[in-house]
Amino acid sequence: MSIRPTKDVLTDALLDITARHGLERVSVRQVAAAAGVAIGTVQHYFPTKDAMLDAAFGEVVRRIRARVSNLALGPDVRRNLTTVLRELLPLDEERTTEVRVQVAFAARAATSPSLAAVQAGILAEVSESIAEALALAGRGDDTPEELRRKARIALAAVDGLALHAVSSGSWLDAAALTDAVDQLIDALLPTRGVSGSRATSPAP
Amino acid sequence: MSIRPTKDVLTDALLDITARHGLERVSVRQVAAAAGVAIGTVQHYFPTKDAMLDAAFGEVVRRIRARVSNLALGPDVRRNLTTVLRELLPLDEERTTEVRVQVAFAARAATSPSLAAVQAGILAEVSESIAEALALAGRGDDTPEELRRKARIALAAVDGLALHAVSSGSWLDAAALTDAVDQLIDALLPTRGVSGSRATSPAP
Known part of the structure; x- marks a missing residue:
């Protein structure tokens, strides 16, 4: 038994099941089989599909927070911002699963007030964190409301890119995604003088 | 009988059912009852849930195209662009239903190659149309690839805004959505008083 x-x-x-089949097709039976527990145990912890989705979404948020807090950030706050935003993109299998859960959660949230x-x-919360990062990375001429x-x-752009990437096969690859995030930040935070941030940005 | x-x-x-309950909860039985036909008739036209989703998505795309082609566009191409993009936002009940269908479709497309x-x-297709509109509305200094x-x-930003709006209750209202689209276009197509430093292409 696991502790x-x-x-x-x-x-x-x-x-794990979501990664393979999509959250929409997840069933109590599958989760019970994969976890090696009785169906009643799953039903105890997840009495409704919303409860299951809520748990999956909460876990995704927890994982993203943990990765972001473990990122090695440097003195270049603009690069730090793009580095953090990349954690929201489906750039590997783990993040692809997370995005699928987020999309399924959003689809269900459209008809579930809770x-x-x-x-x-x-x-x-995430938007507020991005606003703080934009304040640090910008030239200081944006008001708090503008930020x-x-x-x-x-x-929205990052979540939209993630949505498009997971739902369109190969329409957007990893290079297109990271490039888009770099361009997005350049567009939102125009630099003084030369646009050095992109010129010096390395590949993902 | 309808003709x-x-x-x-x-x-x-x-x-109609999607507008009220969300596409995830749509059943063959509900569609049959609402349309006044036998269950077998629904199953004939929509033999799978994917076929049903495909039809709903196709209809949403058709409706958006029809609205866009009926828009009264003026000489201000930048304003025309934001006017068209607003057709993708959940600014009324009809568009909210459409966004829900699009989100449900995207969630399912994540695990369905077809x-x-x-x-x-x-x-x-939509991205190409936006690129053409950006070319018309811009200063002409973007390459086709940059466009x-x-x-x-x-x-991505517009679809992300739509996703956030339908999934978060009142977090984003209509004013915030339209404001965001205006700001987005301003950020992507800087105008007066800004030097070439804002351009994102270092290559000659």
């Missing part, structure tokens, strides 16, 4: 909390084991199983409230809280607006656009 | 093609009647019923191919085709990159960002 990890059962709910964590179930959530991991949930994300999930919508969770989504609004996360969007507000908030730019942050909303940046978060 | 409209049965598939159109079914698709309308599908979108739906992903449809999605890639639409994204490429394509900017168009991908613009489409």
